[in-house]
Amino acid sequence: MKIKILILLLTIAVGSPCEAQFFKKLVNKVGETVEETVIRKIDNKSGRKTEKVLDTLLDTKVGSKNKKRKATQQKEEIGSEIEVANNPQFKEEASPFKAYSKFDFVSGEKLIAFDDFSQDEVGDLPAKWNSTNSVEVVTLEGIDGKWAKLVEGKGAFVPDFITEFPENFTLEFDVVYDFDISQYCFQRYLSVVFSDIENPSYDLNYDRPGKNGFVFSISGGIGYNGYLNYQKYTPDRQLNTSANTENLYLNTDNLGRGKVLHVSIWRQKQRMRVYFDKEKVFDIPRAFEKGVAINTARFFSNISELEMYFFISNLRYAVGKPDMRSKLITEGRLVTYGITFDVNSAHINPASYGTLKQIASILKEYPDIQVTIVGHTDADGSEEANLTLSERRAKAVKLALIFDFSVPEGQLASIGKGESELIDTGSSPDSKAKNRRVEFIKN
Numbered sequence: 120m121k122i123k124i125l126i127l128l129l130t131i132a133v134g135s136p137c138e139a140q141f142f143k144k145l146v147n148k149v150g151e152t153v154e155e156t157v158i159r160k161i162d163n164k165s166g167r168k169t170e171k172v173l174d175t176l177l178d179t180k181v182g183s184k185n186k187k188r189k190a191t192q193q194k195e196e197i198g199s200e201i202e203v204a205n206n207p208q209f210k211e212e213a214s215p216f217k218a219y220s221k222f223d224f225v226s227g228e229k230l231i232a233f234d235d236f237s238q239d240e241v242g243d244l245p246a247k248w249n250s251t252n253s254v255e256v257v258t259l260e261g262i263d264g265k266w267a268k269l270v271e272g273k274g275a276f277v278p279d280f281i282t283e284f285p286e287n288f289t290l291e292f293d294v295v296y297d298f299d300i301s302q303y304c305f306q307r308y309l310s311v312v313f314s315d316i317e318n319p320s321y322d323l324n325y326d327r328p329g330k331n332g333f334v335f336s337i338s339g340g341i342g343y344n345g346y347l348n349y350q351k352y353t354p355d356r357q358l359n360t361s362a363n364t365e366n367l368y369l370n371t372d373n374l375g376r377g378k379v380l381h382v383s384i385w386r387q388k389q390r391m392r393v394y395f396d397k398e399k400v401f402d403i404p405r406a407f408e409k410g411v412a413i414n415t416a417r418f419f420s421n422i423s424e425l426e427m428y429f430f431i432s433n434l435r436y437a438v439g440k441p442d443m444r445s446k447l448i449t450e451g452r453l454v455t456y457g458i459t460f461d462v463n464s465a466h467i468n469p470a471s472y473g474t475l476k477q478i479a480s481i482l483k484e485y486p487d488i489q490v491t492i493v494g495h496t497d498a499d500g501s502e503e504a505n506l507t508l509s510e511r512r513a514k515a516v517k518l519a520l521i522f523d524f525s526v527p528e529g530q531l532a533s534i535g536k537g538e539s540e541l542i543d544t545g546s547s548p549d550s551k552a553k554n555r556r557v558e559f560i561k562n
Contacts, residue, residue: 219472226457227437233552479524509535
């Protein structure tokens with residue numbers, strides 16, 4: 120561990136949000152774990168020096184042998200305080216969650232399905248999907264995991280493993296595009312279609328959602344990034360709104376060719392919300408008529424030229440409206456799949472913001488309760504490695520709640536249980552995803 124960086128980290132005054140945000144960001148840039156480190160703080164109001172014991176999670180490796188600090192030097196006092204507020208470098212640093220301050224997406228309570236194509240062979244059609252066009256599993260240079268490659272032509276790509284669509288559900292997935300956005304092409308889009316059609320094979324070569332379904336498109340053509348909300352079957356009764364026409368999302372700094380876009384879809388009865396990364400692009404209070412039953416979901420791609428592709432992966436489907444308050448306060452145990460991490464990492468995905476924000480709000484509303492954050496992993500890898508990873512992830516959640524959401528440190532403890540408490544012993548991506556979870560247990 121770099122001595123200078125660690126001293127800088129642990130002598131930061133943690134009295135302001137800016138300082139706390141910078142501390143958190145630096146914490147994610149170092150590679151060893153220090154269980155308890157005493158840091159000095161200058162009270163902004165009284166000017167008095169105080170000591171505070173914090174669990175710190177230090178994630179990324181920093182080289183150079185002559186500046187390493189041994190893990191046994193955990194509770195030493197750092198002598199010189201640094202006035203962070205007067206340092207311009209610190210002021211410019213921001214929490215990774217800051218951009219998500221208006222992101223209110225919360226994943227469904229019960230995880231039903233997950234697919235990252237990890238069990239499919241490269242070059243094959245994904246085993247659990249049906250398609251009316253050519254689709255194959257591929258890997259992408261510089262991007263983790265496997266991806267379904269949607270090619271030239273038009274057709275449906277249907278997740279056969281999703282069979283129920285209640286009034287409250289969430290659907291998330293990652294998408295990458297590979298084409299020149301500056302070259303205008305009318306037929307170059309990927310739609311997500313929720314249909315009330317009972318026969319899933321009906322009209323699969325069109326992106327029609329039936330009489331009362333819902334469809335929106337991610338498009339590479341100017342003016343075609345929007346949604347269609349069919350209130351009636353006849354096209355002349357459709358509501359056609361293009362939400363991002365003037366500032367086409369695929370052509371902004373937020374996304375580029377070969378970059379990953381995370382899409383989050385949230386249905387609550389008649390309401391439908393869609394998010395591209397941190398942005399809420401659609402929020403339609405009456406997307407469905409009351410009592411409408413959705414029977415099928417599918418992806419529909421329409422690409423008119425060769426060597427232009429969409430790729431999708433990491434599909435996560437959950438149902439139910441999360442009742443976090445009741446689970447945590449009344450039942451004393453909250454299990455959430457809405458806090459996710461990078462692969463084999465304790466780095467929290469920013470899309471976890473909405474879930475963390477709700478949990479933080481509950482904890483601050485009940486300042487007398489204390490909770491233990493418990494990390495769980497799947498059974499891939501060694502037991503020792505999974506235990507360590509689960510501990511690091513639980514601590515990462517604890518730090519995020521303290522530094523990004525101002526939850527009092529005294530309310531939180533963290534432990535990891537690795538793969539010791541599997542709730543699904545299967546080997547499928549669904550089973551593994553159900554084991555990767557975070558629990559909050561009231562003490």
